[in-house]
Amino acid sequence: MATAAHAESPRETVAHAVVLTDNADEQRRLVSGLAGNSDPDIPRLLNLWKESGFFIATAPAGGWQGLAEGAKVAVTLGDDKDADDKQAASVLATGAPLRDPAGQPVRLVATDLDNADTDFDLRLAMKTVLDLAAVTAADPVQRRQVVEQIGLAQDPAKLPVLRERVKVETDAHVQQALRVAIALLELRSEDAATQIAATNTLGAVRALSARDALTTLARETETTRPQVARAAQAAGKAIETHLQVVNFFGTLFRGLSLASVLLVVAIGLAITFGLMGIINMAHGELIAIGAYTTYLVQNLFGNGMALSPFGWSFRLPGLNAGGWFYESYFLFALPLSFLSAALAGVLLERCVIRFLYRRPLESLLATWGVSLVLQQLLRSVFGANNVQVYSPSWLSGHWTVFDVLLGWNRVFVIAFAVAIIAGTWALLTKTPFGLLIRAVTQNRAMAACMGVRTERVNVLTFAFGSGLAGLAGAFLAQIGNVGPSLGQNYIVDSFMTVVVGGVGNLFGTVISALGIGVTDQGLQQILGNPVLGKILVLCAIILFLQWKPAGLFVTRSRNLEG
Amino acid sequence: MRRNFSRSELIAVGVIALLGLIVLPALNSAGLISNFAINLWGKYLCYAVLAISVDLLWGYTGLLSLGQALFFSLGGYMLGMHLMLMIGKLGQYKSDLPDFMVFLGYTSLPTFWQPFRSFLFAALMILAVPGLLSGVFGYLAFRSRIKGVYFSILTQALTYAGSLMFFRNDLLMGGNNGFTDFKLLLGLDLRTPGVQRGLFIATVALLLLVYLGCRWLTMTKFGLVQRAVRDSETRVLFSGYAAANYKLFIFVLAAIIASLGGALYVPQVGIINPSEMTPDKSLEAVVWCAVGGRGTLFGPVLGAISVNALKSWATRAYPDSWLIILGGLFILVVLFLPGGIASVPGLLARTMRRRKKSDEPIAAVPATAVSAATEA
Numbered sequence: 001m002a003t004a005a006h007a008e009s010p011r012e013t014v015a016h017a018v019v020l021t022d023n024a025d026e027q028r029r030l031v032s033g034l035a036g037n038s039d040p041d042i043p044r045l046l047n048l049w050k051e052s053g054f055f056i057a058t059a060p061a062g063g064w065q066g067l068a069e070g071a072k073v074a075v076t077l078g079d080d081k082d083a084d085d086k087q088a089a090s091v092l093a094t095g096a097p098l099r100d101p102a103g104q105p106v107r108l109v110a111t112d113l114d115n116a117d118t119d120f121d122l123r124l125a126m127k128t129v130l131d132l133a134a135v136t137a138a139d140p141v142q143r144r145q146v147v148e149q150i151g152l153a154q155d156p157a158k159l160p161v162l163r164e165r166v167k168v169e170t171d172a173h174v175q176q177a178l179r180v181a182i183a184l185l186e187l188r189s190e191d192a193a194t195q196i197a198a199t200n201t202l203g204a205v206r207a208l209s210a211r212d213a214l215t216t217l218a219r220e221t222e223t224t225r226p227q228v229a230r231a232a233q234a235a236g237k238a239i240e241t242h243l244q245v246v247n248f249f250g251t252l253f254r255g256l257s258l259a260s261v262l263l264v265v266a267i268g269l270a271i272t273f274g275l276m277g278i279i280n281m282a283h284g285e286l287i288a289i290g291a292y293t294t295y296l297v298q299n300l301f302g303n304g305m306a307l308s309p310f311g312w313s314f315r316l317p318g319l320n321a322g323g324w325f326y327e328s329y330f331l332f333a334l335p336l337s338f339l340s341a342a343l344a345g346v347l348l349e350r351c352v353i354r355f356l357y358r359r360p361l362e363s364l365l366a367t368w369g370v371s372l373v374l375q376q377l378l379r380s381v382f383g384a385n386n387v388q389v390y391s392p393s394w395l396s397g398h399w400t401v402f403d404v405l406l407g408w409n410r411v412f413v414i415a416f417a418v419a420i421i422a423g424t425w426a427l428l429t430k431t432p433f434g435l436l437i438r439a440v441t442q443n444r445a446m447a448a449c450m451g452v453r454t455e456r457v458n459v460l461t462f463a464f465g466s467g468l469a470g471l472a473g474a475f476l477a478q479i480g481n482v483g484p485s486l487g488q489n490y491i492v493d494s495f496m497t498v499v500v501g502g503v504g505n506l507f508g509t510v511i512s513a514l515g516i517g518v519t520d521q522g523l524q525q526i527l528g529n530p531v532l533g534k535i536l537v538l539c540a541i542i543l544f545l546q547w548k549p550a551g552l553f554v555t556r557s558r559n560l561e562g
Numbered sequence: 563m564r565r566n567f568s569r570s571e572l573i574a575v576g577v578i579a580l581l582g583l584i585v586l587p588a589l590n591s592a593g594l595i596s597n598f599a600i601n602l603w604g605k606y607l608c609y610a611v612l613a614i615s616v617d618l619l620w621g622y623t624g625l626l627s628l629g630q631a632l633f634f635s636l637g638g639y640m641l642g643m644h645l646m647l648m649i650g651k652l653g654q655y656k657s658d659l660p661d662f663m664v665f666l667g668y669t670s671l672p673t674f675w676q677p678f679r680s681f682l683f684a685a686l687m688i689l690a691v692p693g694l695l696s697g698v699f700g701y702l703a704f705r706s707r708i709k710g711v712y713f714s715i716l717t718q719a720l721t722y723a724g725s726l727m728f729f730r731n732d733l734l735m736g737g738n739n740g741f742t743d744f745k746l747l748l749g750l751d752l753r754t755p756g757v758q759r760g761l762f763i764a765t766v767a768l769l770l771l772v773y774l775g776c777r778w779l780t781m782t783k784f785g786l787v788q789r790a791v792r793d794s795e796t797r798v799l800f801s802g803y804a805a806a807n808y809k810l811f812i813f814v815l816a817a818i819i820a821s822l823g824g825a826l827y828v829p830q831v832g833i834i835n836p837s838e839m840t841p842d843k844s845l846e847a848v849v850w851c852a853v854g855g856r857g858t859l860f861g862p863v864l865g866a867i868s869v870n871a872l873k874s875w876a877t878r879a880y881p882d883s884w885l886i887i888l889g890g891l892f893i894l895v896v897l898f899l900p901g902g903i904a905s906v907p908g909l910l911a912r913t914m915r916r917r918k919k920s921d922e923p924i925a926a927v928p929a930t931a932v933s934a935a936t937e938a
Contacts, residue, residue, distance in 0.1 A: 372889030538723040549706035
């Protein structure tokens with residue numbers, strides 16, 4: 001057997017160590033020698049060893065290729081067990097099949113071989129190597145996770161591993177995580193000075209993950225080492241303050257994103273209800289139509305889907321797209337959602353609403369009927385259960401800015417809301433069509449006298465408002481469940497948003513959505529209960545309307561009835 | 563609108579009273595009408611009471627309230643609290659506390675539940691709780707002159723908030739499951755046909771009382787102002803009437819009527835939970851009223867019974883398309899028959915007259931309440 005005179009690969013080292021069954025010290029030395037090596041093979045090999053995946057074969061009379069009779073070799077067995085329980089053997093050191101002198105692959109029976117055992121000391125050595133291998137993983141995100149876990153486990157035995165790593169770490173985030181983890185481990189130290197230094201480090205970097213550990217430390221050392229307890233309390237307080245700031249900004253951000261959702265949902269209503277004065281209770285179902293269109297587009301980009309409406313079933317073929325093309329389905333879904341909901345809006349306007357322009361209360365009732373019918377149709381076509389819409393990967397990550405978690409989808413909602421508002425505003429104020437809309441909604445009779453085709457403007461305006469609802473649906477599909485009653489969850493909120501903002505005023509809708517969204521999230525944070533927060537917001541709105549009965553921004557007119 | 567009871571109307575009411583109070587219960591105790599049928603009709607008639615309360619607001623005062631289901635279930639909940647305490651040790655956990663409280667880990671009855679041991683207190687609360695809630699809400703809403711669709715949207719939000727609240731377990735009102743499994747009312751076993759018959763008679767009596775009371779109210783000068791508010795509130799204001807007070811009174815009255823209906827509904831159906839309280843249920847009651855014919859008092863009764871009978875049949879025969887039927891019916895009625903079923907005889911008579919005297923000019927048809935409300 002050759003001694004390890006030349007530089008061995010980790011694989012060769014392991015193979016070498018496996019056969020040294022009678023020299024446990026040497027085995028341990030070899031395994032420990034692997035520490036700090038970033039070869040990705042090491043964890044796999046060591047784990048396999050621990051799980052008894054290696055065998056020691058002794059060459060029979062005549063020997064094997066490259067092995068004299070009686071020589072021991074570490075082998076792994078393939079999983080192609082034949083009738084005689086024989087499996088193909090490979091040499092561990094090279095990975096090549098084990099061959100007899102004639103060059104034929106050797107097949108062995110597992111029970112005839114010695115299993116490569118591991119004793120307690122060896123496993124301990126392996127664990128150290130494995131831990132270190134984990135903190136040297138090539139992916140910085142994975143590395144950081146491992147380090148954070150080690151820190152939270154607070155096992156002082158891992159301190160040397162971390163101290164080794166912190167010297168060579170290049171990624172700033174991981175470096176930071178390492179320092180926090182080291183400090184966390186040092187909290188368990190017996191030496192008061194080390195403990196105090198560690199608490200000070202944790203306090204200085206505002207390590208949120210150390211909060212519980214510091215509280216525990218303060219409690220445990222209260223009587224034995226008061227100065228440690230004091231330091232821990234001070235650090236805990238600094239972290240607490242930081243946490244409050246983080247929570248505040250987190251709440252603000254969530255409030256903003258909720259406000260954006262409300263805004264996206266309510267903006268269509270601000271057109272149909274605010275400008276046209278139609279109470280469209282089916283607005284929620286138009287949102288659902290947009291969401292289901294997104295679902296449909298997603299499936300058409302994927303494997304297609306089977307539908308069975310009214311006991312009549314058929315299958316839509318899919319494009320079987322993959323990769324970035326599949327991920328881009330959402331970009332196609334957005335305009336299609338707009339169009340499908342707008343089309344539904346045109347039908348709704350032509351078949352029902354145009355008879356009810358002078359009877360707003362009755363338009364409320366008729367459109368509620370429409371909403372029931374649409375809900376049932378969606379249920380019949382797509383099933384009563386929620387369907388799954390997968391967010392493209394470019395919407396499902398997050399950034400962490402100063403410990404505040406910024407989900408990409410939430411950031412996207414905000415950007416999307418801003419884009420929609422800007423687009424709607426531009427359409428209403430900067431285009432000829434917008435001029436017509438404003439003319440007809442402000443004074444229908446006069447507009448008609450001036451030759452505006454009010455009927456057509458009505459249809460187009462309603463279609464536009466409905467299309468916006470469809471866009472909202474495409475959007476909600478990314479952040480929540482899609483089901484037949486999706487729209488019902490938003491209808492009360494969106495009416496509230498429009499009423500509080502002041503009917504007929506887009507800017508008011510924006511402000512009121514912001515107000516309601518941020519208040520809602522703030523109350524949730526304070527009360528720790530989403531439902532109670534919602535109830536309080538509704539009560540607050542009722543009281544708010546005492547103060548400003550016509551909403552935030554009133555469109556003044558001389559009409560008494562208005 | 564007739565200013566006093568006509569003979570035919572009195573006869574009709576008398577016949578219905580005779581049927582409902584004496585004949586049907588007698589046939590039931592003789593075994594000719596099933597207990598199931600009596601129970602079902604008791605339910606329909608409770609809905610009819612709710613429908614009248616909607617009509618009083620919408621058909622007569624022009625206030626489309628989407629909060630009537632809230633008041634209806636509040637009445638149910640108030641009686642339900644009493645019934646829950648009357649279960650006593652007969653419940654699953656053999657405890658003095660209602661089962662859901664035992665389940666939530668309570669060992670003693672919360673203070674606000676204590677007085678509900680008394681039936682009288684519960685009965686008082688059936689009147690007081692919806693009365694107070696509607697009074698406060700109505701005062702706030704009418705004071706700031708919230709009307710029309712805004713009023714509808716606000717009452718919808720109120721109902722929504724109410725249902726969210728009752729869905730919560732820590733309100734201690736049974737949460738999601740509400741109250742059920744009632745045993746005794748006034749010492750009588752609720753599960754016997756005799757007691758159910760008594761409840762049916764009580765429901766008929768309540769419906770008749772509510773009908774006659776509302777009929778009387780709408781005939782008085784008060785009723786006249788009420789309809790004037792519906793047709794042109796501004797003119798009523800300029801004539802020196804405090805329209806807000808009239809509206810507030812009607813709103814509170816309607817809430818109490820709905821609550822009474824709910825209180826009788828619960829022991830007959832045997833369950834009350836927050837899903838009865840949703841804005842959708844309110845809208846459903848509005849459908850009954852619209853289908854039957856608003857602006858008349860027998861229309862809503864007719865509507866509540868016929869739509870619910872249709873529902874009972876359709877949910878069994880076509881469970882998947884029931885909502886399409888209801889929604890479609892509603893769209894058609896709103897678009898083509900704004901006066902509901904109640905207006906059908908009048909429409910038929912008019913067309914008949916028109917056929918007969920096609921050469922003579924048609925006498926101006928007196929503007930019905932419906933068309934007037936429509937223009938408002």
